[in-house]
Amino acid sequence: MAWDTSGINLSARRHGFPRYRARCKVHFMKCFAALLLAVGVLSSVACKKKENNAPAPATTGGSSASPTPAAPPPTAAPPPPAKPSACVEGAYKDPNGNYCVKVPEGYKPSKSTRTAEGKSVDQFETDDGFNFSIEYWKPSDRKVTFDDMKQQYSTEGGDYKKVESGDFEGGNGFYSQMHHDPEKKTFTRSVVKSGDKLITCEAETYDATPLKPADACKTLRGL
Numbered sequence: 001m002a003w004d005t006s007g008i009n010l011s012a013r014r015h016g017f018p019r020y021r022a023r024c025k026v027h028f029m030k031c032f033a034a035l036l037l038a039v040g041v042l043s044s045v046a047c048k049k050k051e052n053n054a055p056a057p058a059t060t061g062g063s064s065a066s067p068t069p070a071a072p073p074p075t076a077a078p079p080p081p082a083k084p085s086a087c088v089e090g091a092y093k094d095p096n097g098n099y100c101v102k103v104p105e106g107y108k109p110s111k112s113t114r115t116a117e118g119k120s121v122d123q124f125e126t127d128d129g130f131n132f133s134i135e136y137w138k139p140s141d142r143k144v145t146f147d148d149m150k151q152q153y154s155t156e157g158g159d160y161k162k163v164e165s166g167d168f169e170g171g172n173g174f175y176s177q178m179h180h181d182p183e184k185k186t187f188t189r190s191v192v193k194s195g196d197k198l199i200t201c202e203a204e205t206y207d208a209t210p211l212k213p214a215d216a217c218k219t220l221r222g223l
Helices: 006-053 146-154
Strands: 099-101 114-116 119-125 131-137 160-167 173-180 185-194 197-206
Touching: 099 131, 146 160, 146 173, 146 185, 146 197
Parallel strands: none
Antiparallel strands: 114 119, 119 131, 131 197, 160 173, 173 185, 185 197
Protein backbone atom coordinates (compact mmCIF):
# COMPACT_ATOMS: atom_id res chain seq x y z
CA MET A 1 0.00 0.00 0.00
CA ALA A 2 1.47 3.26 -1.00
CA TRP A 3 1.47 6.25 1.25
CA ASP A 4 0.34 9.59 0.06
CA THR A 5 2.93 12.02 1.34
CA SER A 6 1.92 14.93 -0.70
CA GLY A 7 -0.16 16.31 2.12
CA ILE A 8 2.60 15.80 4.61
CA ASN A 9 5.20 17.45 2.39
CA LEU A 10 2.85 20.26 1.71
CA SER A 11 2.19 20.61 5.37
CA ALA A 12 5.93 20.68 6.09
CA ARG A 13 6.45 23.26 3.49
CA ARG A 14 3.62 25.25 4.91
CA HIS A 15 4.38 24.82 8.58
CA GLY A 16 7.82 23.41 9.43
CA PHE A 17 10.33 24.71 6.84
CA PRO A 18 9.61 28.43 7.18
CA ARG A 19 10.15 28.19 10.90
CA TYR A 20 13.41 26.31 10.40
CA ARG A 21 14.58 28.95 7.87
CA ALA A 22 13.76 31.71 10.31
CA ARG A 23 15.66 29.98 13.06
CA CYS A 24 18.69 29.57 10.78
CA LYS A 25 18.52 33.21 9.75
CA VAL A 26 18.53 34.32 13.38
CA HIS A 27 21.35 31.92 14.12
CA PHE A 28 23.34 33.25 11.13
CA MET A 29 22.92 36.87 12.24
CA LYS A 30 24.15 35.96 15.71
CA CYS A 31 27.14 34.17 14.25
CA PHE A 32 27.90 37.03 11.89
CA ALA A 33 27.65 39.55 14.75
CA ALA A 34 29.96 37.39 16.83
CA LEU A 35 32.38 37.23 13.92
CA LEU A 36 32.34 41.01 13.50
CA LEU A 37 32.93 41.43 17.24
CA ALA A 38 35.86 39.03 17.12
CA VAL A 39 37.38 40.85 14.14
CA GLY A 40 36.95 44.18 15.93
CA VAL A 41 38.64 42.85 19.08
CA LEU A 42 41.55 41.44 17.08
CA SER A 43 41.98 44.73 15.17
CA SER A 44 41.97 46.68 18.42
CA VAL A 45 44.59 44.37 19.92
CA ALA A 46 46.79 44.67 16.79
CA CYS A 47 46.59 48.50 16.87
CA LYS A 48 47.51 48.60 20.55
CA LYS A 49 50.45 46.28 19.93
CA LYS A 50 51.63 48.45 17.04
CA GLU A 51 51.38 51.57 19.21
CA ASN A 52 53.33 49.88 21.97
CA ASN A 53 56.10 48.87 19.55
CA ALA A 54 56.44 52.37 18.00
CA PRO A 55 59.54 54.35 19.13
CA ALA A 56 58.91 56.97 21.74
CA PRO A 57 59.00 60.54 20.37
CA ALA A 58 62.00 62.68 21.29
CA THR A 59 61.38 64.92 24.23
CA THR A 60 62.53 68.54 24.50
CA GLY A 61 61.91 68.99 28.17
CA GLY A 62 64.47 70.06 30.74
CA SER A 63 65.17 66.45 31.69
CA SER A 64 66.96 65.73 28.38
CA ALA A 65 70.77 66.04 28.27
CA SER A 66 72.13 69.34 26.89
CA PRO A 67 74.28 69.12 23.74
CA THR A 68 78.02 69.32 24.33
CA PRO A 69 79.22 72.85 23.45
CA ALA A 70 81.71 73.08 20.59
CA ALA A 71 85.33 73.57 21.61
CA PRO A 72 86.60 77.14 21.01
CA PRO A 73 88.89 77.52 18.00
CA PRO A 74 92.60 77.42 18.82
CA THR A 75 94.14 80.81 19.34
CA ALA A 76 97.34 81.85 17.61
CA ALA A 77 100.44 82.02 19.75
CA PRO A 78 101.32 85.57 20.75
CA PRO A 79 104.20 87.08 18.85
CA PRO A 80 107.55 87.14 20.61
CA PRO A 81 108.27 90.36 22.48
CA ALA A 82 110.19 92.95 20.53
CA LYS A 83 113.89 93.09 21.25
CA PRO A 84 114.64 96.16 23.34
CA SER A 85 116.66 98.82 21.56
CA ALA A 86 120.23 99.36 22.75
CA CYS A 87 120.01 103.04 21.84
CA VAL A 88 119.31 105.55 24.60
CA GLU A 89 116.25 107.75 24.35
CA GLY A 90 116.76 110.61 21.91
CA ALA A 91 119.91 109.06 20.38
CA TYR A 92 121.00 109.96 16.86
CA LYS A 93 120.83 106.96 14.51
CA ASP A 94 123.31 106.72 11.67
CA PRO A 95 121.42 106.85 8.32
CA ASN A 96 123.74 104.10 7.06
CA GLY A 97 122.66 101.81 9.90
CA ASN A 98 126.02 101.49 11.70
CA TYR A 99 125.54 103.12 15.12
CA CYS A 100 123.49 105.29 17.44
CA VAL A 101 124.79 107.85 19.94
CA LYS A 102 123.54 110.71 22.08
CA VAL A 103 124.94 113.75 20.23
CA PRO A 104 125.83 116.57 22.64
CA GLU A 105 123.84 119.78 22.54
CA GLY A 106 124.97 122.26 19.91
CA TYR A 107 126.68 119.68 17.66
CA LYS A 108 125.44 119.28 14.12
CA PRO A 109 125.94 116.15 11.99
CA SER A 110 128.11 116.44 8.92
CA LYS A 111 126.39 116.44 5.54
CA SER A 112 128.30 113.38 4.38
CA THR A 113 130.54 110.62 5.69
CA ARG A 114 134.21 111.08 5.00
CA THR A 115 136.27 108.02 4.06
CA ALA A 116 140.03 107.89 4.45
CA GLU A 117 142.70 105.31 5.30
CA GLY A 118 140.20 102.44 5.36
CA LYS A 119 137.81 104.05 7.84
CA SER A 120 134.65 106.14 7.67
CA VAL A 121 134.29 109.34 9.70
CA ASP A 122 131.17 111.23 10.75
CA GLN A 123 132.18 114.55 12.32
CA PHE A 124 129.70 116.56 14.37
CA GLU A 125 130.78 120.19 14.84
CA THR A 126 129.78 123.30 16.79
CA ASP A 127 129.99 126.92 15.82
CA ASP A 128 132.94 127.23 18.24
CA GLY A 129 135.03 124.79 16.18
CA PHE A 130 134.91 121.81 18.56
CA ASN A 131 134.13 118.43 17.12
CA PHE A 132 132.57 115.19 18.18
CA SER A 133 133.69 112.36 15.89
CA ILE A 134 132.44 108.87 15.12
CA GLU A 135 134.71 106.54 13.15
CA TYR A 136 134.13 102.95 12.01
CA TRP A 137 136.03 100.32 10.04
CA LYS A 138 136.60 96.61 9.59
CA PRO A 139 139.52 95.31 11.65
CA SER A 140 140.48 93.06 8.74
CA ASP A 141 141.03 96.17 6.60
CA ARG A 142 143.06 98.27 9.06
CA LYS A 143 144.62 95.54 11.21
CA VAL A 144 143.44 97.42 14.29
CA THR A 145 141.44 95.29 16.72
CA PHE A 146 139.09 95.98 19.58
CA ASP A 147 141.77 95.09 22.11
CA ASP A 148 144.18 97.49 20.40
CA MET A 149 141.72 100.39 20.79
CA LYS A 150 140.85 99.45 24.36
CA GLN A 151 144.55 99.45 25.28
CA GLN A 152 145.07 102.81 23.61
CA TYR A 153 142.06 104.47 25.30
CA SER A 154 142.94 103.19 28.78
CA THR A 155 146.62 104.31 28.71
CA GLU A 156 147.60 107.63 30.24
CA GLY A 157 150.05 109.75 28.31
CA GLY A 158 151.76 113.11 28.73
CA ASP A 159 149.69 115.34 30.95
CA TYR A 160 146.49 113.35 30.43
CA LYS A 161 145.30 111.63 33.58
CA LYS A 162 142.58 108.98 33.73
CA VAL A 163 139.34 110.15 35.32
CA GLU A 164 137.28 106.98 34.72
CA SER A 165 137.13 103.93 32.46
CA GLY A 166 135.20 100.68 32.21
CA ASP A 167 133.60 98.05 30.02
CA PHE A 168 130.10 98.34 28.61
CA GLU A 169 127.50 95.83 29.73
CA GLY A 170 128.00 92.61 27.80
CA GLY A 171 131.69 93.29 27.21
CA ASN A 172 131.29 94.57 23.66
CA GLY A 173 132.40 98.13 24.43
CA PHE A 174 134.81 100.23 26.44
CA TYR A 175 134.75 103.86 27.64
CA SER A 176 137.40 106.13 29.13
CA GLN A 177 137.72 109.77 30.20
CA MET A 178 141.03 111.60 30.55
CA HIS A 179 141.76 115.09 31.89
CA HIS A 180 144.54 117.48 30.85
CA ASP A 181 145.25 119.60 33.88
CA PRO A 182 147.55 122.26 32.34
CA GLU A 183 145.04 123.18 29.62
CA LYS A 184 141.91 122.25 31.62
CA LYS A 185 140.56 119.97 28.89
CA THR A 186 138.63 116.70 28.98
CA PHE A 187 139.13 113.93 26.45
CA THR A 188 136.36 111.28 26.24
CA ARG A 189 136.58 108.17 24.08
CA SER A 190 134.79 104.86 23.54
CA VAL A 191 134.93 101.83 21.22
CA VAL A 192 132.25 99.21 20.49
CA LYS A 193 132.03 96.06 18.40
CA SER A 194 129.19 95.87 15.90
CA GLY A 195 129.08 92.92 13.50
CA ASP A 196 132.26 92.94 11.47
CA LYS A 197 133.03 96.56 12.35
CA LEU A 198 134.61 98.57 15.15
CA ILE A 199 133.12 101.96 15.99
CA THR A 200 134.80 104.68 18.04
CA CYS A 201 133.66 107.95 19.55
CA GLU A 202 136.08 110.77 20.42
CA ALA A 203 135.53 114.27 21.79
CA GLU A 204 137.84 116.86 23.39
CA THR A 205 136.50 120.01 25.04
CA TYR A 206 137.59 122.67 27.50
CA ASP A 207 136.26 122.45 31.01
CA ALA A 208 134.61 125.83 30.52
CA THR A 209 132.47 124.42 27.68
CA PRO A 210 131.80 120.76 28.59
CA LEU A 211 129.86 118.33 26.49
CA LYS A 212 126.15 118.11 27.28
CA PRO A 213 125.93 115.34 28.25
CA ALA A 214 129.55 115.08 29.34
CA ASP A 215 129.54 111.29 28.88
CA ALA A 216 127.98 111.35 25.40
CA CYS A 217 130.54 108.87 24.07
CA LYS A 218 129.38 106.40 26.70
CA THR A 219 126.04 106.15 24.85
CA LEU A 220 127.67 104.82 21.63
CA ARG A 221 126.07 101.56 20.44
CA GLY A 222 126.22 99.52 17.26
CA LEU A 223 123.06 98.88 15.23
